[in-house]
Amino acid sequence: MYAKKARIGLLIPSLNVVAEQDFFRLLPDGYQAISTRIRFEGGGKAGLARMNEEVSSGTSLLVTAGVDAVGFICTSGSFIDGPEGEQKLIESIRSELPETTPVITTSYAIVDALKHMDISRIALVTPYGDDLNALEVDYFQSAGLDVKRFASLYVGAAVEAGRQDDDAAYNLARQFDRDDLDAIVISCTNLPAIDAIDRLEKETGLPVITSNQATLWQLLRALGWSGSLPGYGALLRDNL
Structure with missing residues (x-):
C-alpha cells in the first residue's frame, strides 16, 4: 500500500517542473503525494490570478483520489493578493473538501516555519x-x-525558473551580508533549491527555508507526523 499513513494532494501550476520531484524525494515512508495541475502560462500577477480561479476544479480532481490534505504549491500565487487574498484562495480550495481536511499554501507555510523557529529578520x-x-x-x-x-x-x-542550474539560488544566497540576519528564504516552488539548503546552512550558519521544504513541513505537521528528515536543513531535521 502506497499511503499507509496519509495521501497528500498537490495543486501545482502547469508549467512547474520542480515541485513534484522535490516532494517525491522528501516524503517520509507511508506518505504519498498525488498531484493535479492548474493551467498557468506565466504573465505575472494577471496570469497568476487567472490560475487561481481554477483551484476549485483542480481540488475536485484531487478529492476523487481520497487525499487527506491539500497543498497549494505556488509561492507567488498565494501572496499576490496579500493575506486576505490568500485566505479567499484557501476557502475556494476548502469548498471542495471535507470540512476537516487541512489546506496549506506555500506562502503561509514559509511564514509559519519562520515563526516556529523564532525568526524575524x-x-x-x-x-x-x-x-x-x-x-x-x-x-x-x-x-x-x-x-x-x-x-x-x-x-x-x-517557466525559466525551473530551467535554472541547481547552483543559481545557492550562488545568490551565499553572497548576502549576514550580520543582522536570522535566516535565508529561497522563494518559488519551481526553482531548484533543496540541494542548496544544507550547503548554505553550513556555510552561512543560518537556517535556510525554501518554498517546497516549508510546504512539506507544514503539511506533515498538519497530518500529525513527527520525526526527522535530515539532509534538507534544520527545519525538517529538528522541527517536526
Missing part, C-alpha cells in the same frame, strides 16, 4: 521580476517579518 532570494518581488516583500512584512536583504535571478518568464 530574513534575506530573500527569488526568481521573479520587480512586480512580484515587491508583492512578496509586502506580504512578508505584513506578517511581521523584516526583509533585510533581497536578491533576484530575474528570470523573465516563469
Whole structure:
C-alpha cells in the first residue's frame, strides 16, 4: 500500500517542473503525494490570478483520489493578493473538501516555519521580476517579518525558473551580508533549491527555508507526523 499513513494532494501550476520531484524525494515512508495541475502560462500577477480561479476544479480532481490534505504549491500565487487574498484562495480550495481536511499554501507555510523557529529578520532570494518581488516583500512584512536583504535571478518568464542550474539560488544566497540576519528564504516552488539548503546552512550558519521544504513541513505537521528528515536543513531535521 502506497499511503499507509496519509495521501497528500498537490495543486501545482502547469508549467512547474520542480515541485513534484522535490516532494517525491522528501516524503517520509507511508506518505504519498498525488498531484493535479492548474493551467498557468506565466504573465505575472494577471496570469497568476487567472490560475487561481481554477483551484476549485483542480481540488475536485484531487478529492476523487481520497487525499487527506491539500497543498497549494505556488509561492507567488498565494501572496499576490496579500493575506486576505490568500485566505479567499484557501476557502475556494476548502469548498471542495471535507470540512476537516487541512489546506496549506506555500506562502503561509514559509511564514509559519519562520515563526516556529523564532525568526524575524530574513534575506530573500527569488526568481521573479520587480512586480512580484515587491508583492512578496509586502506580504512578508505584513506578517511581521523584516526583509533585510533581497536578491533576484530575474528570470523573465516563469517557466525559466525551473530551467535554472541547481547552483543559481545557492550562488545568490551565499553572497548576502549576514550580520543582522536570522535566516535565508529561497522563494518559488519551481526553482531548484533543496540541494542548496544544507550547503548554505553550513556555510552561512543560518537556517535556510525554501518554498517546497516549508510546504512539506507544514503539511506533515498538519497530518500529525513527527520525526526527522535530515539532509534538507534544520527545519525538517529538528522541527517536526
